[in-house]
Amino acid sequence: MQAFERVTEEEKNPTGKGEMMLVAGYSGxxxxxxxxxxxxxxxxxxxxxxxxxxxxYQRNIPYSALTQAFNNFCNYLLTESTEExxxxxxxxxxxxxxxxxxxxxxxxxxxxxxxxxPAVAQVGPQEAQNRFNLVFQNFFRAICQKEHPxxxxxxxxxxxxxxxxxxxxxxxxxxxxxxxxIIGAYRDNEVDAAHPLMTTVEELKKECKVTLHEIxxxxxxxxxxxTLIADxxxxxxxxxxxxxxxxxxxxxxxxxxTHEFLKSLYEQALLVFYFNTQKWQWAxxxxxxxxxxxxVVELMADKIGLLSEETQTALKLAACIGNxxxxxxxxxxxxxxxxxxxxxxxxxxxxxxxxxLDENYKQLEKLETAExxxxxxxxxxxxxxxxxxxxxxxxxxxxxxxxxxxxxxxxKPKQMEEKIFEIVSQFNNSLTLITDSEEQLKVAQLNxxxxxxxxxxxxxxxxYEYLQNALYLLxxxxxxxxxxxxxxxxxTLSQVAFLxxxxxxxxxxxxxxxxxxxxxxxxxxxxxxxxxHAIALGQxxxxxQLGFEVLSLLGQRLSTELLADFEVxxxxxxxxxxxxxxxxxxxxxxxxxxxxxxxxAEVFEQICLTMINLSFSNGLCEFSAVGYASYGGILxxxxxxQKGYQFGKLGVELSDKFNAKPLQIRVQMLFYSTVMxxxxxxxxxxAAYYHASQPALEMGDIEYAxxxxxxxxxxxxxxxxxxxxxxxxxxxxxxxxxxxxxxxxYNFLIPYYQATLNLLGKGEFTELSGTNLLGKGDLTELSGTxxxxxxxxxxxxxxxxxxxxxATYLAQTLLAFIFRDIEKAYQNALLxxxxxxxxxxxxxxxxxxxxxxxxxxxxxxxxxxxxxxxxQLLNHHQAQLKHWATQAPCNCQHKYDLV
Numbered sequence: 052m053q054a055f056e057r058v059t060e061e062e063k064n065p066t067g068k069g070e071m072m073l074v075a076g077y078s079g080x081x082x083x084x085x086x087x088x089x090x091x092x093x094x095x096x097x098x099x100x101x102x103x104x105x106x107x108y109q110r111n112i113p114y115s116a117l118t119q120a121f122n123n124f125c126n127y128l129l130t131e132s133t134e135e136x137x138x139x140x141x142x143x144x145x146x147x148x149x150x151x152x153x154x155x156x157x158x159x160x161x162x163x164x165x166x167x168x169p170a171v172a173q174v175g176p177q178e179a180q181n182r183f184n185l186v187f188q189n190f191f192r193a194i195c196q197k198e199h200p201x202x203x204x205x206x207x208x209x210x211x212x213x214x215x216x217x218x219x220x221x222x223x224x225x226x227x228x229x230x231x232x233i234i235g236a237y238r239d240n241e242v243d244a245a246h247p248l249m250t251t252v253e254e255l256k257k258e259c260k261v262t263l264h265e266i267x268x269x270x271x272x273x274x275x276x277x278t279l280i281a282d283x284x285x286x287x288x289x290x291x292x293x294x295x296x297x298x299x300x301x302x303x304x305x306x307x308x309t310h311e312f313l314k315s316l317y318e319q320a321l322l323v324f325y326f327n328t329q330k331w332q333w334a335x336x337x338x339x340x341x342x343x344x345x346x347v348v349e350l351m352a353d354k355i356g357l358l359s360e361e362t363q364t365a366l367k368l369a370a371c372i373g374n375x376x377x378x379x380x381x382x383x384x385x386x387x388x389x390x391x392x393x394x395x396x397x398x399x400x401x402x403x404x405x406x407x408l409d410e411n412y413k414q415l416e417k418l419e420t421a422e423x424x425x426x427x428x429x430x431x432x433x434x435x436x437x438x439x440x441x442x443x444x445x446x447x448x449x450x451x452x453x454x455x456x457x458x459x460x461x462x463k464p465k466q467m468e469e470k471i472f473e474i475v476s477q478f479n480n481s482l483t484l485i486t487d488s489e490e491q492l493k494v495a496q497l498n499x500x501x502x503x504x505x506x507x508x509x510x511x512x513x514x515y516e517y518l519q520n521a522l523y524l525l526x527x528x529x530x531x532x533x534x535x536x537x538x539x540x541x542x543t544l545s546q547v548a549f550l551x552x553x554x555x556x557x558x559x560x561x562x563x564x565x566x567x568x569x570x571x572x573x574x575x576x577x578x579x580x581x582x583x584h585a586i587a588l589g590q591x592x593x594x595x596q597l598g599f600e601v602l603s604l605l606g607q608r609l610s611t612e613l614l615a616d617f618e619v620x621x622x623x624x625x626x627x628x629x630x631x632x633x634x635x636x637x638x639x640x641x642x643x644x645x646x647x648x649x650x651x652a653e654v655f656e657q658i659c660l661t662m663i664n665l666s667f668s669n670g671l672c673e674f675s676a677v678g679y680a681s682y683g684g685i686l687x688x689x690x691x692x693q694k695g696y697q698f699g700k701l702g703v704e705l706s707d708k709f710n711a712k713p714l715q716i717r718v719q720m721l722f723y724s725t726v727m728x729x730x731x732x733x734x735x736x737x738a739a740y741y742h743a744s745q746p747a748l749e750m751g752d753i754e755y756a757x758x759x760x761x762x763x764x765x766x767x768x769x770x771x772x773x774x775x776x777x778x779x780x781x782x783x784x785x786x787x788x789x790x791x792x793x794x795x796x797y798n799f800l801i802p803y804y805q806a807t808l809n810l811l812g813k814g815e816f817t818e819l820s821g822t823n824l825l826g827k828g829d830l831t832e833l834s835g836t837x838x839x840x841x842x843x844x845x846x847x848x849x850x851x852x853x854x855x856x857x858a859t860y861l862a863q864t865l866l867a868f869i870f871r872d873i874e875k876a877y878q879n880a881l882l883x884x885x886x887x888x889x890x891x892x893x894x895x896x897x898x899x900x901x902x903x904x905x906x907x908x909x910x911x912x913x914x915x916x917x918x919x920x921x922x923q924l925l926n927h928h929q930a931q932l933k934h935w936a937t938q939a940p941c942n943c944q945h946k947y948d949l950v
Contacts, residue, residue, distance in 0.1 A: 069195070069231040071223055071261060073208075073252065075239040076268035078432060079307030079347060082236040085268065086204050098200045099124060105210040106373045107432060108439065111479070111517075112472040113214045113510030114157050116205050119375070124194070124201075125160035140165050146193035148749045150186045157187075157508055159469060172712040174751050176506065176546045177583065181791075182751025183509050187218065188225050200230040207432065208237040208248050214510035216251045223261045225790070239267065270304035279309070284331040293335050294322075307431055308347040315350060351404075351437035358398050363441065365395045366404070370438035371450055371477070375408065375428040378418065383461055384454045389418045396427065404434050452481035459497075472513075475501040479520050495521040495536060502543055511551045518544050530567045538568065542576040549580050549587075557584065571604045575635050582642050589794075589850060591650035595658075598643030607636045610660040617667055619694075622679075622701055623708075628670035637665060637674040641714075644677060645754075649795075650851045652888030656685050676705035676718045684725025684892030690931065692729045692938040695892070699726030713750045719743055720755050724762055725892025732941045733770050733894055737763040757796035760784050762893075765858070768803045769898045770942075777807050798843065798855055802862040805838035809866055831870045833863050853889030860886060861895055864902050868909075876906040884924075894942075897935055900928040901946040908950065 074082045086102075103120030106112075128139050144165055147154060151168030155161050162168070174182065195201045205211070205219070219235075222228060242249050255261045271279065277295040281288045302308040316322040322333045355363055368385055369376050382392040393412060399405045411418065411425035418425065429435040442450060455477035462470060478485070478494045485491055502517035521540050522529060529537040541564050548557035557580065564577035578601045585594035602609070628634055640662050647655040662678025680702025686695030699722045706718035720743050728736045740763040747756035764784050768777060781804040788796045809830045833840045840859065847855040860883040868876035880903035890896055907925040932947040 068226075068262065069223065069228055069233065071233045071235065071255070071263045073263065073265040074234065074236045074268065075265060077240055077270065077305065078238050079305045080268045080270060081306040082268055083206055084306070085266075086206075086234055086236065097198065098202050099127070099194070100202045100204065101127075102204040102206065104206040104374055105208065105212075105215075106375075107207070107210050107436070108371070109373050109473075109476055110210050110212060111513045112476055113212050113505050113508060113513050114218070115215075116207070116211065117215055117218065118157055118159075120203060120205065121158045122160040125158065125164050128164055129160075136164070142193050143190060146189040147186050148189075148745075150182060150749055153183055153186045153507075154190055156504065172750060174713050175583075176550055177587075178713065178751035178753075179507050180509050180550060180751065181753045182749070183507070184218075184221060185748055185751065188221065188228070191222055191231075192225075192228055195229060195231040197230050200232070202232045202234065204234045204236075206236045208235045209241045209246070211248060212510065213247055213512045214505075214508065216247055217509070220251055220255060223255055223263075226786075271306060271309065272304060273299050276302075276304055276309060280313070283313070286331065294333055297335055297338055302347075305347065307433065308350070311347065311350055311354075315354065318354075347433050348437050348440055351434050352440050354402065355399075355404065355434075355437055355441060358402070359395075362395050362398045363438075365392065366399055366438040367442050368450070368454070369405075369427070370429070370435045370442075371447075371454055372473075374432065374435050375426060377424050377426045378412070379424045380458070384457045386457070390415055393418065393425075400427075404430055406430055448481040448484050451477045452484050455481065459493075471497070471501050471504060475517060475520075479517075482520060482523060485524065491524040491526075492533065492536070495524040495533075495540075498524070499536065499540060499543070502547075506543065506547060506550075509550075511547050515544070515547050515551075518547065534569070538564065538573055541567075542580075545577055545580045549584055554584065571601075572631060572635055574604070575601065575639070578639070579642065582639075586646055591646035592851060594646035595643040595651070595654055598639050601639050602636065605632060605636050605639070607661070607665075609657040610664045611657060613660060614664050614667055617664070619697060619701065622667070622671075623704060625667065626670045628666065628672040628675075630669055633665060633669045634672055637662060637672055640665075641674040641677050644681060648681070648891065649854055649889070652853070652891055655681070655891065659685060671705060671708075673706070673709040673711040673714050676702045676709065676714060677721070678702075679705060680718045680721040680726070684721060686892075687726055687729045688890070688892040688896055690934055692935070696726055696730050712746075713752055716743060716747045716750060716752060717755050720747070720758055724758065728766075728894050728942055729892075729935070729939055731939065733766055736894070737766050737770075740766075753791045753793060754796075757788050757791060757793045760787060761796045761800045764800055765803050766894050768807060769894055774807050774811050778804075778811065781807065795852075795855070798847070798852075799858060801838040802833055802840075802859045805833050805835050806862045806866050808835065808837065809833075810869065831867045831872045831875055833859065833866065853886045855889070857883055857886040857889040857895060857899075861890075861899050861902070864899070864906065868902055868906055873906060873909045876902070877910050880906045897932065897943050897946060900931050900935075901950065904928045904932070904950040 074085060076082050101120040101124040103116035103118065103123070105116045109115055128136060131139070143161075144151065147165075149169065150171055151161070151165050152171050155168060171182070191201075205215075208216075211219075219233065222231075223233065237248060244250075252263070255263055273295065276299050277288050277291055280291040280295055280298065284291060298309060298312055302312050313322065316333065316338065321338050322331060324331050355366060358366070365381065365385055369381055372380060372384075378389050378392060378396075382389045385392055385395075387395070393415070396405060400407065405427045406429075408426040408428055411423045412427075414423055417423045429438070439447075455474055458470065458474045458477065459467075462474075467474070475494075475497050478497065482494075485494055498517040498521035502514040502521070505511070505514035505517065518540050522537075525533050525537060525540075529540075541560050545557050545560035545564065548554070548560060561577040561581055565574055568574045568577070578597065582594050582597050585591075585597060599609075628637070640658055644655065644658050644662075647658050659678050659682040662675065663682060666672070666675035666678065679698050683695045683697070683699030683702060686692070686698060689695075702718050703722050706715040709715075720740065723736050723740045723743065727739065740759050744756050744759035747753075747759055761784060764777075764780060767780075781800065785797060785800060785804065788800070812830055838859075840863065844856070844859060846852075847859065860879050864876050864879040864883055867873075867879055880899070883899050884903065887896065887899060890899070904925055907921055907928075911919075911921050911925065929947070929950055932943055932950060935943040936947040
């Protein structure tokens, strides 16, 4: 309760920071009971309580406990008033935007709150990963409110899948999340230091520094058991000593076992209440003579064994489904009506072996007509384990296969989609029994479907296992007998391996595809992953070089100029591209255009020209827009602003025509970054750029979302915004970029944050959070705590990060000139000139021309000849500024006039 009070009471926690509480102990020690004891006080304080539990027999079903918990939360919301439900709907929809379907795939009941949602845009694997994380975080933030804090209880974390642990870690470490308490219970005797749960806990403690507390529950002591028995039997402790000794010997003080053992004694008339003496009596010698088990699973199995055969069969089937199950599914696989199945379960309910999770089981007529469904859970894991234990080992696989076949045969397509993990799990528990080739093929296809759904939700470990099971079913001749399916399996395996940074396995799957693929088109998915891998490692040159290999296989040569018959006016009337080979070529060109932009301006231009020429001669496609918008920026940077602006606008119009959302956002941002400011005020560019960040995040396009955060921040510095406001803005942007793990964008902004601090310092230290951010060096140098050029610039140069080099040297030029170190300003202006291709079309170019000209003017003496390199460079920049001023006087006229 103290942890809950800390996250809800403002005086104790003014920031509303969430906490995690772990409850550890043996099975049956009372972990779940303890948490549920504080449930009521928490809800009395307007806290929402959501609980879910991982299942020992369903560990390969991703997010099962989280799905359960948030479905329960949604069911609770459905009991609220209409007005309150509308309020929640609006709040959640505001938070998750157009990506509701992403969550509905994991939290099915959410659809009842927010209504049917449109299908989400198809994006790449990394974008899908980013989108899922961001949408889930936004949803979590929306339901954790100061007036209604959330308590999320996840039981049996020792059985959690890796995707669930990663998501819980993300929720705990997101500093924007507030007013929540996550409680996790786990069996500490079933985990060691290398267990995924414990490594996650250690990361949260040491690396993430979250507020995490732990309670360890022990078994009851002999004295505690004696007190419990004496209190329950209304007798003195000494009178209960002999029974206590026997119970403690059998149960070792385990709370659940102790309770069930005493119940078993009573049910066998070994613990009897005599009305004439008004006392409980027992015969220790008779109890000892029975040699009752000291294993709680065996005890519960014996108890189940006393039920009717029909009820035992129903419980065994239920145990195969999971710790929780619905009556409809159990009736289906038991092949009884719902009312008959319910009648069989009543015996187990009466004995306390099953617990109803709702009141629907009382509505018999509605159950029979399927108007309602009802859910149950086993009283304890040990009860489910006992029911499963009663199934012969040889029979278990047969039962799972029978369940899978019945589900597959009876479920409708939508139900199949919703229960794909459950169906596949049943099949995969009986793989060795599937010998029919047609069924093997069907189950392999189901595993592929399950893997793709798991992958879309970032559940990569189960996705990998589903794919491996599919390959097992297809056998050694998979490539020969089932080429298309095998190609899809290996392609997905390479993606999963890449997304989990298992690069050695990734290479193995890629090589298999490249070796077995029948044609170049079938190899493209493997090359796509190879290129994505190079980009992820920051190997921009290698990325576009790999792309060139693929283009060579596709028979495509790069263009160095526009086609002779190219007519920009006729572009929008061109037909759509239909040739599969050309479409694949455009896809590869689109994939390598950004790495080329970041590392090689000449190659970047050739890629853009190739995309334009291919589109003109073979028809338009969604990728055409990228080529036109990118080339527009190049032309503007080269001084051909009128034509560049025309190409840039064409790119935007083409992206609107094809309405491919992810590319549409990228094209818009290319236009804002490299074209728009050449004809319109840079202030308009900044405003438009900021608005593009959220749509990019919704698409999971973190790279371009960060461009939309960082680049306008830099432009604000370059256009002379108030420095004090920038020092307030930059830390927030850097925090966001850091959370999104985008090193390039972080390094893009920090030179300008450091420059801002230097300019505000004016020779004195600037303190932020007690840290000297300026360092101890010269204010004309970008050498402080935020950015240290001695460390970072050599790295940028070595990695050929020409954009970062250009941006950094320009910031250094500005600093040196403003602080009147003319020689340093001049030298840095020359270095900016060297790397200015990295700023192709961006607002850095007119700013560079302006400050380079000012440095040259201050350096050149009156005696310098008109033919000197310095004078020629000055004349060049002045001519550029004059030209630019005619196109965008609001951005460049004052620069030209001042020089």
